Structure formats: C-alpha cells, structure tokens
Amino acid sequence: MSEHKVISFDNIKVACRNCSLTSLCLPMGLTPEDVDQLDTIVRRSRPLHRGDHLFRQGDEFQCIYVVKTGTVKSFDPGEDGSEQVLGFHLPGEMIGLDAIETGYHHCSAKILETTAVCEIPFTRLEELSSTIPSLQHQMYRLLSREIGHDEDMLTLLGKRNAEERLASFLLSLSGRFQRRGFSPSDFYLSMSRHEIGNYLGLAVETVSRLFTRFQDEGLLKVERKHIQLMDIERLKQILHNDQGGGVRERQIP
Amino acid sequence: MSEHKVISFDNIKVACRNCSLTSLCLPMGLTPEDVDQLDTIVRRSRPLHRGDHLFRQGDEFQCIYVVKTGTVKSFDPGEDGSEQVLGFHLPGEMIGLDAIETGYHHCSAKILETTAVCEIPFTRLEELSSTIPSLQHQMYRLLSREIGHDEDMLTLLGKRNAEERLASFLLSLSGRFQRRGFSPSDFYLSMSRHEIGNYLGLAVETVSRLFTRFQDEGLLKVERKHIQLMDIERLKQILHNDQGGGVRERQIP
C-alpha cells in the first residue's frame, strides 16, 4: 500500500501537533495548547511487525492504543482458538476501549502489517480529561462512535446476506482510506480472506467466490490483495436493494 | 412479571440516593454527596406505556435515559421498516449512548411494558463529570461496557448457531434478572418471539421451534411469555459445546 500513502512514515515519531492524523484522532477539537498537554502523556512506539501482539485477551489494561501507520486486527480468541475478528484498525483509530470497564483486555490485538502506534496510559488520560473539557468531550464522542459502529455491525451480521456484507466491507474500507488521503478505489488489503470471512460471519470460500463474482460483474478487479473498485455506485446499490434497510452510512474517520 | 419484582414501583420517583438500582447504575462508586449532585440534574419521567417511543432515530440528542422499572427495546428502524433490534434494556441500563458522537439518535427506543425512566441531560452530565472524577470514571466504564457487550453480540451473530444464540439470550436475561433481585429461573418475557428472533438474527419460526425443543429436552418450561429455566447448567453447556468459544460470561449489572 506504500505507494498510496499520503500519511507517511514521517509520522512515526512526530508530536500530535504535527501529526497529519490530528483531525481524525484524539486531538480533534482541542486547542493547540491542549494538544501539547496531551502530547506529554502520549508514548510513541517503535514499529511493530506482522504477527506481533499489541496486547492479549486477559492482559492488564494500561493503555489505549491509536494506530499511527499500518493496520491492526482486534479479535476475541475464543476459549479454544475459534477466534472472532472484531475489527480492523486503520491510522487514527483507537484500540482497547472495551477494557476500560474491567481493567483487563477482553480481546487481543495483532499487527497485520508493519505498524506504529501511540500508547496513551489510560489513567493519565482520564486525569487529563477532567481538566480539559474538550478532551473529555472528545473521549465521549470516540467511545460513542465505537458503540455506533458496533451497532452497525450487528445489523450487518443480523440482516445482510453475504453479498451485502462484502460490499459493505469494501465500501467501509474505501471511505476510510479516502478520509486518510489514500485512493478510495485502489488499495491493498492487509488482511487475509480468512480474516475477512471471520469478520463478516462468512466462510473463506464464500468470500473468495464473491470476489470472483464481483469481478465477473465488473464491480471490481482483484488480484490477491490488490483491490480496484471499478463501480462504487453499483456497490452501494447492493446495500440498498433487497429488504432495503441498507447499512446507514457512518463517518468513521 | 410484577409478582417477581423486588425493585418495585416505589422506585418511580425516588432520588438516586434512595434508589435500589444505585449499585447497577450511574451512581455506582460515587460518594453520597456526589450522588446528590447528580440528583440535581436527573429528571424522572411519569410512567410510559407499551408502544410509546422514548425517542426516534434522527431525533436531536438531548438526554441519556436510564430504565428505572420496565423494559425498553432499542432498534435501528432501517430505511424501509426492516428493523434490527439492538438491545433490550432492563432497570439500571442506559440508552442512547450511541447518540453522543453525532448529536442525533442513531436508533429508536420503544417501551415494551409500562416503564419509568430517568432522563439525564447529557450536556449537564458532561459538565458535572468534569468536576466529579468518579462520575467521569463511571461514564467511561459504562461506555466501555456497552462496547464490550456489543462485541459479545458480534461473536454471537458471527459464530453461534441458532441453539447457542437462544440459550445465550435466556442466560443473559436470567443473570440480569438475578442481579436485580428477581428470580433467575422464573420470569416473563416482555418481548415477542418476533423481537427475539430479530435480535438474534433468526426467523420467528426458528425461535418458536427452539423453545419447543428446549422444553422437550427438559431444559425449560414455556407457556407463552412465561419462562421457567429448569436446567441452567445444561443451558450453559450448550454455549461451550461445538467449536468451543462460548460467549465469555460478562457482568452486565
């Protein structure tokens, strides 16, 4: 995906104030002074590599993580290894919010491609947010957004058929790439077919067959991980066909 | 269900400090003084009746609602009426958290049986929470809990079969009733088979057949809305059979 990156590796160690993700991330809506305050508690990681765990289910909850570059997968590793993928996280997205309640992580998080993250010790973030109202507000917004997103996924899994699920998934990625300055119609998937299927409640084979079918129908071109959306409008129509409903479009910057 | 109520109608207008839900609700972990502070911004509603809307999708977001007595259903009413039930809310549970982000409600909420709710103007709650750290903490916890709960539902819809879904649903209700002082094994459903099916991603017929089957197998007794769980242990085993996994037990007080 690197050839499409606008938000580039320059970001790895920059302060929040100079980070191009600022408008999608925790600092959104803060004054420059408040961002500097926030900056004092943010820790930047060295790059992590494919397969690394950011944290594991059951680990003590210390930090909220924000993706800076790369992609992270969060998943519930079941009791016996039958994992359920809960999300794919792109730059600017937060991970670990479900751990606040109990103090330990309910899911695991694994790196899909070389990734840098910001770590924010939650206790300090909490302290800071009670002195900076706009930070508190932004925290509420981000937590609320996560809830809204999960609810959209519930509708996806509860009501949509295989075709609608994959179309919805691709459009979600497309929109999120676009908001990050990447091409909305030409990108590389950092997750496997297996992970996509798992996330969407489908078998690998079904995902594979659908990619083939979408390609045959001229909706897109696939070549392994490389996706080119050829007809985004028609993909959107798929969501609004059938029993209508359609996944309400949601901004997940 | 009224014959089982321990948390009774006495609650309808009591202040938070005297409310028996206090340990499940927003005041959890607050000092008595802080609870009184909170109390000044809480508005208590007169009882609402079956079919009433608490709010509708698209309404401007003003208040967080907390069920005091009764049951509320939240749902996404799709574009054309193909609704998706998102949750059933018992006393002490909050509704409308997904609206914080955008300032309007993403789902609708409807009363299932005569219900009293507390309304908490969100702006005032936000202000108050920046002066009471333990209130802020509790808000973060509740928002996080909602995320965790939704993630459990994603696993349910993504991985479990019909039998596991219904067992999980009944056990969830059972536990939540118990924590509220009701019988965990003898209760009335305030939602229809249709709503249960919708919530669990199943057809009404499937839900009906499963109730019959569970009854034939001696797991429970059903008579319309009246449920008696006869073998909770065996119901729990259903969740841990098959591909293992099993819905991790979670406290949703």
Place this chain on the structure above:
DNA sequence: AGATTGCTTTGCCCTGGATCAAGTAACTTT
C-alpha cells in the same frame, strides 16, 4: 531449481435455518 508452506480458488455436495403455508390460541373490538 526444486521443495515446502501457506494462502486462495474452484467444484461438489449437504445442511441449518429461511421461507411458505396452515392451523391454533389469545386478545380486542363491537
């Protein structure tokens, strides 16, 4: 270069649960 390993695709068959279609029981209205 050839072999090993790990995705992905494709063909084939099968099943869980949806859908369709009646029938029945409870609740509402008149």
Place this chain on the structure above:
DNA sequence: AAAGTTACTTGATCCAGGGCAAAGCAATCT
C-alpha cells in the same frame, strides 16, 4: 359472545452458504 386481529406454533419445502477436497499460485527455504 361473535367476529376480527395479532401472536405463536407446526409442518413441508427450499436454498444460501458452509464444509470438504483437491488443485493452483506465491513466497520462502534448502
């Protein structure tokens, strides 16, 4: 109390998508 309405159950059929098996294709190792 009869008639209408809505919710639930039960039976019969169907099919979208799952599971299995084998082959294809990249990438890495020897």
